[in-house]
Amino acid sequence: MGHELIGFLFPNDVHIHWTLMIVLYPYVTGLVAGAFIVSSLYHVFDREELKPLGRFALAASFCFLSVATLPLLNHLGHPERGPMVVVTPNFSSAMAGFGILYASYFLVVILEIWFVFRADMIRYAAESRGFKRMFYATLALGVYDTSEEARALDHKITRILAAIGIPMACLLHGYVGFLFGALKSNPWWSTPLMPVIFLFSAVVSGIAVLIVLYQLAMKIKGMPIERETISALARWLWLFMIMSLTLELLEIMTLAYEKAEEWEVIGPLLANQLSISFISVQMVLGGLIPLILLGIVVVMGAYMDDRIRNTLSMVASLLLLMQVLAMRWNVVIGGQMFSKSMRGFRDTYVPGMFEKEGILAAAAILILPFLLLVVFERILPTFDHLGQKTGDLNLDLDSEPRLG
Amino acid sequence: MEPASSLKHTKHIFRVSFLLGFVLIVMILSRGLFVPKSWGQYGWYRGDAVPEHRAKPVVHGGDQSCRECHEDQYDLREEGAHVGVRCEGCHEPVGSHVINGEMTAPMFIPASFELCTGCHRRLAARPDDFSQVNPQQHLEDNEMDLTDTVCTECHDPHSPF
Amino acid sequence: MNKTNQTSTRREFLRQSALTCGTTVASMAVIALILPDDAYAAGTTSEYDWDKHRWVYLIDTRKCIGCGSCARACRKENQVPEGMYRTWIERIAIPPEGEVHVDSPYGGEHGFEPDPPNAHVRKSFFVPKLCNHCSNTPCTQVCPVGASFETNDGVVLVDPKQCIGCGYCLQACPYGSRFMNPHTRTADKCTLCYHRITKGLPTACVQACPVGARQLGDRKNPNDPVNEILATQRVQVLQQQLLTKPQCFYLGLDMEVR
Numbered sequence: 001m002g003h004e005l006i007g008f009l010f011p012n013d014v015h016i017h018w019t020l021m022i023v024l025y026p027y028v029t030g031l032v033a034g035a036f037i038v039s040s041l042y043h044v045f046d047r048e049e050l051k052p053l054g055r056f057a058l059a060a061s062f063c064f065l066s067v068a069t070l071p072l073l074n075h076l077g078h079p080e081r082g083p084m085v086v087v088t089p090n091f092s093s094a095m096a097g098f099g100i101l102y103a104s105y106f107l108v109v110i111l112e113i114w115f116v117f118r119a120d121m122i123r124y125a126a127e128s129r130g131f132k133r134m135f136y137a138t139l140a141l142g143v144y145d146t147s148e149e150a151r152a153l154d155h156k157i158t159r160i161l162a163a164i165g166i167p168m169a170c171l172l173h174g175y176v177g178f179l180f181g182a183l184k185s186n187p188w189w190s191t192p193l194m195p196v197i198f199l200f201s202a203v204v205s206g207i208a209v210l211i212v213l214y215q216l217a218m219k220i221k222g223m224p225i226e227r228e229t230i231s232a233l234a235r236w237l238w239l240f241m242i243m244s245l246t247l248e249l250l251e252i253m254t255l256a257y258e259k260a261e262e263w264e265v266i267g268p269l270l271a272n273q274l275s276i277s278f279i280s281v282q283m284v285l286g287g288l289i290p291l292i293l294l295g296i297v298v299v300m301g302a303y304m305d306d307r308i309r310n311t312l313s314m315v316a317s318l319l320l321l322m323q324v325l326a327m328r329w330n331v332v333i334g335g336q337m338f339s340k341s342m343r344g345f346r347d348t349y350v351p352g353m354f355e356k357e358g359i360l361a362a363a364a365i366l367i368l369p370f371l372l373l374v375v376f377e378r379i380l381p382t383f384d385h386l387g388q389k390t391g392d393l394n395l396d397l398d399s400e401p402r403l404g
Numbered sequence: 405m406e407p408a409s410s411l412k413h414t415k416h417i418f419r420v421s422f423l424l425g426f427v428l429i430v431m432i433l434s435r436g437l438f439v440p441k442s443w444g445q446y447g448w449y450r451g452d453a454v455p456e457h458r459a460k461p462v463v464h465g466g467d468q469s470c471r472e473c474h475e476d477q478y479d480l481r482e483e484g485a486h487v488g489v490r491c492e493g494c495h496e497p498v499g500s501h502v503i504n505g506e507m508t509a510p511m512f513i514p515a516s517f518e519l520c521t522g523c524h525r526r527l528a529a530r531p532d533d534f535s536q537v538n539p540q541q542h543l544e545d546n547e548m549d550l551t552d553t554v555c556t557e558c559h560d561p562h563s564p565f
Numbered sequence: 566m567n568k569t570n571q572t573s574t575r576r577e578f579l580r581q582s583a584l585t586c587g588t589t590v591a592s593m594a595v596i597a598l599i600l601p602d603d604a605y606a607a608g609t610t611s612e613y614d615w616d617k618h619r620w621v622y623l624i625d626t627r628k629c630i631g632c633g634s635c636a637r638a639c640r641k642e643n644q645v646p647e648g649m650y651r652t653w654i655e656r657i658a659i660p661p662e663g664e665v666h667v668d669s670p671y672g673g674e675h676g677f678e679p680d681p682p683n684a685h686v687r688k689s690f691f692v693p694k695l696c697n698h699c700s701n702t703p704c705t706q707v708c709p710v711g712a713s714f715e716t717n718d719g720v721v722l723v724d725p726k727q728c729i730g731c732g733y734c735l736q737a738c739p740y741g742s743r744f745m746n747p748h749t750r751t752a753d754k755c756t757l758c759y760h761r762i763t764k765g766l767p768t769a770c771v772q773a774c775p776v777g778a779r780q781l782g783d784r785k786n787p788n789d790p791v792n793e794i795l796a797t798q799r800v801q802v803l804q805q806q807l808l809t810k811p812q813c814f815y816l817g818l819d820m821e822v823r
Contacts, residue, residue, distance in 0.1 A: 008667035010694075010741030011650045017732040017745060077730015077750030084710040084729055087438040090448055095709035095733055107424075114420065141423065143416035150413035157417070184807055185703060185739035340741050341823055343667055440727065449714035453724035458613075460760035463642045464769050489775040493634045497641050522676040523632040523775065529656045529677070529689040530630050534776070 007344035016336050016349050019357040021075035023332045024365055026176045026198060027205070027325055028068045031369075033173040034206010035061040036109065036165055038233070043112075043162035049228035055116060055382040056217065057210055062109050063372040069102065070365050075357055094179050101175060105168045112161040115154045117380045119146050173202040180331060187262035187342075188269065188335040193251050197327075200244035205324040207237040208317035213373070215314055221383060225310055231301050234313045238294040241320060245287050248327065265338045265345075273337045273345060278330045286323025290316035465498035467491050473502075477562050484563025485535070494519060494561065520555040613763045615718040619784035620757055620812070623791045623800070624693050627817040628778035631656060631691035636674040638773035642758060649744040650674075651755040652695040652770055657822060659688040665821045692822050693779060695770070696721060696742040696755035697803060697811030704734040704743060704754075713752065719784075719812055720759055725751045739807050757781075 005014060039057035042050040050057075073079040086099035122144050125136035137144075174195040180186075181194025211233050218225045252270070255263050270278055293316040297309055338345045352358040376382075445451025470491040471478040481487060492498060496512045517539070526536040539550075548554055559565070631654055639645060639652045654673030658666040666686075670678065673691070680686075698721050705713040705721060712727035713734055723734075728751035735743045735752060746753035758768035762781065766772070771779045782791025794800070794816070801818040802811040815822075 008655075008669070011653050011669055011672040012735075012744040013741045015745070017735050072731075075731070077732075077745065078728065081710070081727070081729040083438065084727065087435055088440070088443060088448070088711050088727075090708055090711040092705075093707045093709045093733070095707065095731065098709070111420070111424075118416065141416065141419045143419050145413055145416055147413050150416065153413060153417065179733075183703070183707070183737050185737050335736075340739055341667065343665075343823070443711075446717065447714055448711045450711075450724050450727050453714075453722065453727065454615075454716060456724075456726075457722055457756060457759045458763050460643075462761055462764065462766065464638060464761075464772060466766065466772060486775075488777065490634075490773055493638070493773050493775060497638075523630055525676075525679060527631065527656075527677060527689075528680050528686055529658065529691050531627060534630050 003349065004347045005344060006347060007339075008341050009339035009344035009346075010341045013339035013341065013344075014346070016333065016346075018332055018336060019075065020351045020359065020362045021071035021357045021365075023325070023328045024071040024362055025068065025075075026173075026202075026332070027328045028064050028071065028365075028369070029173055029176055030198070030202030030205045030324060030328075031209050032061050032064040032068060032206070033169040033199070033202040034204065034208075035064065035210055036169045036206070037203055038207055038210055038236075040162040040166050040169075041236075043116075043158055044166070047232065049226070049232040052226055052229050052383065052386055053210060053214055053233075055385070056214065058109070058113055058116060059376045059380070059382050060210065060213060060369075060373055061206075062113055063369040063376060065106055065109055066372055067365060067368045070368070071362075074361060074365070094175070094182055097175060101168075101172050105165070105172050108161055108165045108168055112158055112165065113380075115158045115161065118154055119151055120380060120385070122146050170199055174199045180335070185340060186335050188266055188338075189331065191251055193247060194331075197244065197247045197251065200240055200247060201324045201327050203240045204237065204244050204320055207233055207240065208320040208324075211237065211313050211317040212321070215310060217377075217383065223383060223386075225306070227306055227309070230306075230309055230313055231297070234294055234297045234301075234309070234316075237313070237317065237320070238291075238298050241287075241290060241294065245283075245291065248282070248287075261342070265342050268345065269334060269338055273347070274330050274334050277326050278334070281326040282323055282330055286319050286326055290319045290323070293319075461499070463497045463499045464490075464492050469498050469502075480560075480562045484560075485565060486561070486563065515556045515561055516552050517550065517554055518552075520559075520561075615716060615763070617785055618718040618762075620698070620719050620762060621782040621784055621791060621795070622695070622698065622757070622813040623780040623782055623794060623816070624813065625778050625780075625816040626690050626692050626822075628776045629654070629691040629693055630776055630778075631673060631677050632775065633672075633674045633676050634773040634775060635693060635770035635779060636672050638769040639755075640674065642761075642769035643756070645753075646747055649746065649753065651742075651753070652693065655692045655694060655822075657690055657692060657819065658686040659819065659821055660686050688819070690817070690819070692815075692818070693770075694740065694742070694803075695813065696757070697740055697809065697813040698755075698757060699809040699811050701808060701810040703737040703739065703807075703809055707733045707737040709733065716759070718763075720757045720762075721754070722756055722759060723752050723754060725749050725753075728752050739804050739809065 035057045038050060039054055039061060041047045042054035042057075069082075073082055076082055083099075085096060086103070089096035089099060091097070118140060121136050121140040123146075125133050125140060125144070128136065177195035177198030180189040180198075181191055184190050211230065214229065214233070215225055217223075252266075255266055293312050297304070297312050297316070301309065333349055336346075337349065351362075354360055440450045440452075442451035443449070446454065467478065467490060474491075478491075481489070481491075494514050495501075501507065501509055501511045521539050524536050526538045530536055543550055543554065546558070548557070555561075633654060636650065636652050636654060643651060645651050650672040652672075653669055655667055655669045656673070656677055660666075668677070698715075698719060700715070700719065702715060702721055705715055708714075708728075709731065710727055710729055712724045712729070713721065714724070715721050725746075730745065730750045730752070732745060732752070735745065743752055743754045745751070758766070758770075761768055767781050768779075771781045780791050782795070783789050784792065786792070795814060798816065800814040800816060802814060803818075804823060805811075
């Protein structure tokens with residue numbers, strides 16, 4: 001125990017119950033919600049400039065969603081009882097909705113993926129032999145209808161699912177914020193702004209991770225990075241990060257200005273325990289700097305060399321990814337750095353490297369969705385259809401999907 | 405592997421809906437298997453949890469159980485200032501000493517300086533009318549040296565003064 | 566340092582004896598030893614009707630001497646793991662000016678350090694704490710799987726066989742009454758000695774208190790002395806602005822107590 005206690009803490013309050021895993025959980029679901037919303041901007045609102053990302057964003061959302069429960073399960077004292085959340089859900093608990101919300105969102109994402117990629121699955125099945133053919137045939141559920149009418153129907157359903165998915169993504173993530181915001185016991189969490197803050201920062205992290213992944217994927221595949229796509233993403237990112245930062249600041253300002261009893265702990269908390277992770281990382285390094293960088297991209301975009309635009313938005317995105325992680329940390333860990341006696345603090349919290357919920361486990365969980373994405377890309381390539389449109393109606397001659 | 409009937413191009417939609425419905429029904433039906441037996445007996449919780457809590461072993465027996473064998477000490481205490489102090493407060497729970505009327509282990513005799521001052525050291529937070537001393541001062545006044553059993557040299561813990 | 570050594574050997578002994586108790590005591594064995602003339606032995610053992618009781622708790626801070634007997638008894642009675650507290654005692658010292666000083670070393674279980682020689686605080690007192698068994702409880706509200714519940718006689722319990730160990734209830738309790746039991750990996754808290762009070766016995770802490778600062782009451786028993794106090798005297802609850810409706814009432818509380 002390398003930490004010290006300052007002031008008086010309730011004797012049961014000296015532990016950090018919600019660890020790095022609970023920091024990761026809203027981070028990962030945030031990436032899910034953000035990526036999905038980008039995908040829906042194309043599928044529902046026909047933002048043509050986002051077309052290159054329509055499928056990829058959906059795939060990314062799916063991969064993040066697949067690992068979203070892992071940090072939770074790893075944190076539970078009894079992960080084997082985890083399914084009880086859907087077997088005997090206590091609906092007076094904000095947490096009980098999780099199972100149902102998560103499952104139905106998962107369903108929407110899987111269905112949308114199926115309808116988007118159905119024609120591809122059939123094509124891959126037709127192009128291959130043996131096990132591979134069987135695999136794609138099973139994925140297509142044994143129906144090989146790629147007629148104009150069927151595809152039109154697919155398109156329609158995709159649009160509906162993507163539209164349903166937007167409020168569901170907002171719900172899933174707003175709900176994560178609600179988990180914290182609805183606890184009257186904790187002055188650092190208890191604010192109706194919390195779900196909104198979580199939601200906006202989720203969209204920020206989702207767009208940011210797509211800017212990074214899109215540029216990487218294009219480099220790996222040797223495909224051109226579309227100027228319109230990056231410009232559009234940067235614009236959206238700038239808008240959402242401004243709203244996100246405003247809300248985050250608004251919360252603090254209100255508390256500080258009201259000088260309510262909460263400020264007695266939150267003031268010292270921000271000044272001491274969270275001075276680096278909140279002020280330096282969340283506000284300056286991850287907030288102010290990307291605000292300026294993206295501002296340059298948005299305002300001067302027309303006169304800018306593609307490489308500069310790409311680099312600036314890449315750097316801003318990486319900083320924002322860090323900013324959102326810092327924000328999750330500051331909420332989850334920050335809320336446990338003081339005792340509910342409102343008279344005492346821990347001085348620090350440093351997660352261990354090798355412990356069950358430590359840094360290594362967190363890193364593994366964070367890397368996993370990207371590995372999944374590589375696998376997904378191998379099974380159902382998300383960029384190949386782009387070449388198709390320009391190259392007339394012909395099928396891709398190269399049936400082996402390429403990556404890396 | 406020719407495309408199936410293209411009269412109605414909705415076959416794949418029916419198939420995926422059927423699959424989905426099937427999974428949902430299986431999930432809803434199998435839920436019953438996992439709900440604990442006594443669930444909902446009294447409320448949205450496992451009813452058996454209540455008798456399970458009730459069935460936990462009682463460890464502190466209370467003064468009356470000590471009296472069965474130690475009536476002398478019991479009566480002595482009844483008459484003195486320690487009438488409110490429980491036997492098991494200074495000693496140990498009866499469950500560590502007697503089981504089913506058979507003595508399983510000797511009882512702990514704690515008469516230490518630490519134990520007495522735990523209640524009777526003068527502290528600002530203690531009620532003024534509670535009997536308390538400054539231990540150093542009290543020993544000096546009575547010209548005694550600090551040993552672990554110094555208190556019981558003058559005071560009988562079962563009936564002090 | 567000398568004191569820590571003494572307490573640590575003493576604690577070692579206590580821990581060992583608590584372990585022996587926990588593992589070997591059969592409940593019936595001890596009950597058989599209890600005479601029925603105990604103050605609470607009205608309707609003992611199996612014939613317990615929870616609709617005929619409504620348990621409340623009363624703490625008179627003006628009587629508490631901060632000896633820690635209650636916390637020690639609780640640990641032994643309920644095999645509470647070291648470092649975790651189902652009940653604890655706080656010492657509040659309020660000087661006329663400046664910072665309020667609160668301490669609770671080891672939850673007050675081994676008593677309190679002597680006052681610092683230069684302390685001239687005239688308002689100082691002990692406040693025992695435990696689960697408030699709120700009737701508008703935030704902790705059972707947030708349990709996602711129904712592992713935490715309120716019994717019909719007003720006691721908030723955790724079902725250790727149902728608890729998934731998410732820790733949400735620990736975050737929701739404004740009083741710090743809950744902890745994660747490292748052995749069972751489930752949430753744990755004061756049960757108001759449910760295994761005792763349903764057999765007509767007082768809770769271990771009430772029984773252990775030498776000065777009667779802690780009292781167990783039954784709202785549905787018209788002759789209960791606690792009811793008389795609640796009916797006639799001015800009582801307070803902790804953090805009442807949170808509207809959790811605690812069923813643990815205090816006499817002689819100060820506004821500085823949280």
